[in-house]
Amino acid sequence: MYKIFTVCFLFVLLSGPAKAGEGMWIPLLLGELNLVEMQENGFELTAEDVYSVNAASMKDAVVVFGGGCTGSLISGEGLLITNHHCGYSAIQRHSSVEHDYLTDGFWAMSQEEELPNEDLKVTFLRSMEEVTASVLKGVTDEMTEEQRREVIAANSVALMEEAVEGTHFTARVESFFAGNQYFLFVNEVFDDVRLVGAPPSAIGKFGGDTDNWMWPRHTGDFALFRVYANEENAPSAYAESNVPYQPRHFFPVSSEGVKEGDFTMVFGYPGSTAQYVPSWHLQMLTETVYPQLIRLRDEKLAVMRHHIEQDRAVRIQYAAKHASVSNSWKRWRGEIRGLEILDAVNKKQAQEAAFLQWLEADAERQSAYGSLLEDYAEVYARMETMQLGRDYLLELIGRTGMETLRLAGSFSTLLNLIDAKEPDKAAIKEERERLLGTLDGHFKDFHQALDEEMTKVLLTRMRKDLPQELQSDVFVHIDKKYDGEVAAFVAELFHETVFTDKAALVALLQSVSAKKLQPLRKDPSYSLYARLSKIYHDQILPEYSRLSAGIDSLDRQYMRALQAFEPERRFYPDANFTLRVSYGQVRGYEARDAVEFRYYTTIDGIMEKNNPEIYDYDVPAQLQDLYARGDFGDYAREGYLPVCFLASNHTTGGNSGSPVVNSRGHLIGVNFDRAWEGVMSDLMFNPEQCRNISVDMRYVLFIIDKFAQADYLLDEMEIVGSGTLEEKEAALL
Numbered sequence: 001m002y003k004i005f006t007v008c009f010l011f012v013l014l015s016g017p018a019k020a021g022e023g024m025w026i027p028l029l030l031g032e033l034n035l036v037e038m039q040e041n042g043f044e045l046t047a048e049d050v051y052s053v054n055a056a057s058m059k060d061a062v063v064v065f066g067g068g069c070t071g072s073l074i075s076g077e078g079l080l081i082t083n084h085h086c087g088y089s090a091i092q093r094h095s096s097v098e099h100d101y102l103t104d105g106f107w108a109m110s111q112e113e114e115l116p117n118e119d120l121k122v123t124f125l126r127s128m129e130e131v132t133a134s135v136l137k138g139v140t141d142e143m144t145e146e147q148r149r150e151v152i153a154a155n156s157v158a159l160m161e162e163a164v165e166g167t168h169f170t171a172r173v174e175s176f177f178a179g180n181q182y183f184l185f186v187n188e189v190f191d192d193v194r195l196v197g198a199p200p201s202a203i204g205k206f207g208g209d210t211d212n213w214m215w216p217r218h219t220g221d222f223a224l225f226r227v228y229a230n231e232e233n234a235p236s237a238y239a240e241s242n243v244p245y246q247p248r249h250f251f252p253v254s255s256e257g258v259k260e261g262d263f264t265m266v267f268g269y270p271g272s273t274a275q276y277v278p279s280w281h282l283q284m285l286t287e288t289v290y291p292q293l294i295r296l297r298d299e300k301l302a303v304m305r306h307h308i309e310q311d312r313a314v315r316i317q318y319a320a321k322h323a324s325v326s327n328s329w330k331r332w333r334g335e336i337r338g339l340e341i342l343d344a345v346n347k348k349q350a351q352e353a354a355f356l357q358w359l360e361a362d363a364e365r366q367s368a369y370g371s372l373l374e375d376y377a378e379v380y381a382r383m384e385t386m387q388l389g390r391d392y393l394l395e396l397i398g399r400t401g402m403e404t405l406r407l408a409g410s411f412s413t414l415l416n417l418i419d420a421k422e423p424d425k426a427a428i429k430e431e432r433e434r435l436l437g438t439l440d441g442h443f444k445d446f447h448q449a450l451d452e453e454m455t456k457v458l459l460t461r462m463r464k465d466l467p468q469e470l471q472s473d474v475f476v477h478i479d480k481k482y483d484g485e486v487a488a489f490v491a492e493l494f495h496e497t498v499f500t501d502k503a504a505l506v507a508l509l510q511s512v513s514a515k516k517l518q519p520l521r522k523d524p525s526y527s528l529y530a531r532l533s534k535i536y537h538d539q540i541l542p543e544y545s546r547l548s549a550g551i552d553s554l555d556r557q558y559m560r561a562l563q564a565f566e567p568e569r570r571f572y573p574d575a576n577f578t579l580r581v582s583y584g585q586v587r588g589y590e591a592r593d594a595v596e597f598r599y600y601t602t603i604d605g606i607m608e609k610n611n612p613e614i615y616d617y618d619v620p621a622q623l624q625d626l627y628a629r630g631d632f633g634d635y636a637r638e639g640y641l642p643v644c645f646l647a648s649n650h651t652t653g654g655n656s657g658s659p660v661v662n663s664r665g666h667l668i669g670v671n672f673d674r675a676w677e678g679v680m681s682d683l684m685f686n687p688e689q690c691r692n693i694s695v696d697m698r699y700v701l702f703i704i705d706k707f708a709q710a711d712y713l714l715d716e717m718e719i720v721g722s723g724t725l726e727e728k729e730a731a732l733l
Contacts (some may be wrong), residue, residue: 021573021584021648022685024270024329026176026183027059028128029099030581033570038583042263042663049665050581052658053127058665060248062267062511063227064123065657069576070268071122071225072659074253074667075716078227078245079196080122081700083138083672084204084655087168087223089320090117091198092445106202107708114194114226116238122193125579126169127186131159135173135182136238137648145549168235176573178276178559179552179615185578190245192228192238197710199223201319206606209326213334215597217644217693218606221672222700224713251659252718253455254666257637260599262586264647266671266692268658270575275681278373279348280380282683286339289388290332296395297329299457307450315615317445321400331679338680338689347684351608358565360475369561372554379550387546389470393536396462397529402455407442408499408525409533410435413522418514422445432512439509440732448494456471456490472535474528559630577654589689591677600696603627603641626706635702642696645669651692652682660694666720669694 012056027036030047051059065071071088084091088102094115095101108114138151160171163186170187198204203220209219209372227245230236258264263350274281304322308315339345354375359365359372394400397409414431417423463486475484482488498504498520508516520526563571588599607627613619632641651658651671660669671694674681678690701719705711 003099020652021582021687021690023570024273024575024580024582024650024652025572027267027579027581034583038265041583041585043265043583044663045665049183056248058249058267058661059125059250059546062125062579062659064121064499064577065225066120066122068271068654069656070654070671072228072267072657072667072670074245075250075718076246077712077716078229078247079250079716080225080227080324081222081582081667081670082195082225083221083670084198084201084219084223085221085323085672086657087195087225088205088323090120090195090225091223092316093117094195094318095316097316099314101198102201102316102319105198105203105288105708106195106261107197107710109710109712111244114193114196116194117225118238119191120193121189121191124190125185126188129184129354130171130181131184132180132182134159144357145553145670156182164636166507173636174576174578177563177571178555178574180556180559181573183578188235190227190229190235192236192242194226194228196224197704197708197713199707202616202618202620202625203703203707205323206616206619207609208322209330210616211528212326213330213673213679215591215646215675215691215693216601216605217673218603218609219672219695220643220699220703221695222670222703224704236381250718251661251665251667252645252720253701254662254668254721255634255698255701255719256662256666256668256721257642257696258586258600258645258662258668260586260588260726262668263583263663264325264586264649265581265583265661265669266620266647266649266651266655266658267579267581267661268651268655269577270580270652270673271577271654273575275572275574275683275685276352276555276562277683278376278380278558279345279352280376282339282348284343284380284384284387285683286336286345288384289391290336292388293391293395294329294332296392296458296461297325299461300325300400300454301329302397303450303454303457306453307447311447314447314450317447318450321445325400330676334676334679335683338371338677338686339683341677341689342680342684342686344680344684355561355565357401359561365561365564369557372558372561375550375554376558379547379554382543383547383551385467385470386540386547389466389540390536390544392462392466392470393532393540396458397536401458403442403446404448404455404494404497404499404525405529405532407438408520408523409529409710410438411517411520411526412530412533414512415517415604418512418517428512433511436506439502439505448500452490452494452702455493456487459490460486470535472531472539474531474535493524493528497523499523499525507516575652575654582650584692586645587648587691588646589675589677589691591675592656592687597646597675599647600645601643603643603699606643613635620707623707631706632702633706635698637698637706641699641702643699645694645696646675646691647694648690649689649692650681650685650690655692667697669696670700 027050030050035047051057061073063071065082065086069082071080071082074081091101114445135152135155137155139148156173159173163171163184170189172185174183199220206219228242229245230242233246236242268563304318308318356373359369397406404533413433417431478484478486478489586599588597590596606619609617610619635641651674655671658671659667660671662668671692673693675691681690704713
């Protein structure tokens with residue numbers, strides 16, 4: 001079994017009030033003031049109910065879903081709920097033109113019909129422990145950042161190995177407060193996760209990219225999966241003999257609903273925030289990096305839309321890719337707007353001016369931190385170019401960009417293995433098998449005409465946007481042979497490259513030999529990828545890494561200094577994809593002058609948006625029929641069927657799929673988005689406008705019951721209405 005760790009409490013969580021709704025708190029360290037604040041807002045449970053090692057608690061019903069979302073258990077039979085958009089890739093992989101589960105939805109009417117998902121995992125947190133002293137053992141102020149990292153890495157590995165020795169658990173050590181504190185997490189990973197149910201995209205993704213990040217929202221953004229285990233209730237690879245996992249805890253599902261002012265708590269794995277960065281960081285993002293990336297993604301989205309609208313098969317192939325590109329594009333725009341409204345840069349600069357006065361008032365403080373702000377200014381002056389270059393090159397050859405070039409680049413490891421003086425036959429075989437799998441995934445969701453147009457557009461954009469020092473010799477060949485005509489160059493590239501021909505690539509990989517594969521290095525796709533990769537790895541990455549190390553060191557010092565500068569402030573650690581809780585209340589908000597939003601939406605709004613001509617607003621006929629008949633079952637309240645609601649919880653990416661619970665720990669919603677006016681909460685929280693958006697569980701139950709007619713799933717849930725479980729049981733007696 002995993003080790004039992006001692007709970008400790010940090011002074012930083014007990015040192016003063018935070019803004020209402022602000023904060024992503026480590027559940028192990030919910031301090032007295034947190035609990036008092038939660039109870040004042042209506043919370044009826046204890047810290048032990050939230051997190052316990054020795055007893056079942058709410059943390060045992062929360063999982064990392066896949067690689068970047070959250071999910072929660074809602075039955076004793078391993079039934080799991082997350083967002084439709086979190087399960088989107090899994091749903092897409094099961095979809096085809098003949099069985100279009102994205103458009104039509106999917107519902108298993110028995111456990112035998114549930115669909116397995118290769119490589120889909122869920123991760124449970126089993127315990128956590130503060131290990132700062134052990135991780136920093138041997139670290140001195142005289143060390144370079146590289147030396148410091150080496151010592152920390154070695155200490156962390158030793159701690160992780162000791163924590164899971166003799167078990168099937170995994171462990172990770174994570175940094176908090178910019179490297180001033182460390183925690184050890186012990187996890188249990190299950191890799192037999194099957195698709196149970198997903199509404200059609202016209203429900204689960206209703207409003208599409210147009211409504212993304214926006215309120216009012218009418219999206220039934222949920223999907224159901226089931227976690228399976230072996231007969232010992234332990235993790236097991238997929239096997240027909242596996243049985244539904246029996247969790248230590250699962251959330252009762254509330255049919256009571258929400259009202260303005262109700263307490264809400266969100267569990268989840270928020271990915272990344274940067275609440276304590278200096279003003280130079282905000283300036284770099286809002287004035288240089290984000291505007292350039294937004295323009296680049298404008299181009300990407302235009303190309304995708306052009307081809308998606310013409311071909312249904314292309315729409316299926318590029319559905320997840322389009323959603324991924326659009327997601328950050330819209331968030332960046334919202335962050336710029338929100339930070340401008342908050343006057344964030346000037347606020348940071350005012351804080352820095354006050355901080356500087358505080359430093360200068362004490363010789364000891366001046367000695368310890370006196371050059372911090374000057375050092376920040378110097379390093380960010382150079383980091384701006386490197387940050388832009390890094391993100392821009394990743395947009396071209398890393399993220400959804402020039403797909404043929406990216407595929408060509410995936411062959412570089414194999415080519416290097418073959419070129420070695422003493423080729424490692426086992427490694428070559430393993431890489432060959434990996435590439436064969438890569439080809440299947442790539443060509444399943446690849447459309448050559450789209451990629452050719454995308455390549456032309458992105459290269460043209462690169463020439464206009466990137467500083468000359470980061471263009472290297474990419475355009476020398478184009479200028480010389482094609483008189484600078486990017487379109488002509490791209491047309492010939494796609495005519496000559498082998499990387500658009502799956503059969504030819506498979507044939508090359510059947511019998512791997514240097515003689516057969518060496519010509520790939522001269523392939524125009526590989527050659528262009530190599531030139532772009534050289535810019536990234538030789539010109540950008542070394543300088544970016546050097547500057548990042550410098551910023552890491554400054555951030556660590558600045559975090560310590562800020563805590564001393566503001567001793568009454570209750571600091572919470574930035575998100576780093578570890579389990580957190582945030583608490584707030586159901587609240588509407590004022591978006592702008594004379595525009596005030598209520599806290600909930602209803603099915604009426606879905607029908608108002610109905611437009612059969614637009615894929616994202618084409619309401620299914622069956623849902624229209626239920627609406628026309630008013631057949632809402634027991635899920636309507638006061639004459640309306642709720643769909644989504646707002647609350648003031650502090651969330652970010654990674655919180656997608658997070659359970660939203662009420663004061664009694666009952667599941668009232670599934671978090672899936674933030675209101676656009678408040679997306680800058682990753683950098684600065686605005687309690688007046690930062691709102692998380694959740695699908696109401698009453699709408700979820702309605703869709704499962706009335707729309708999907710999969711009411712057998714409700715039978716395994718613990719559905720509760722008003723009052724406690726004990727009160728409900730007493731009423732039944």
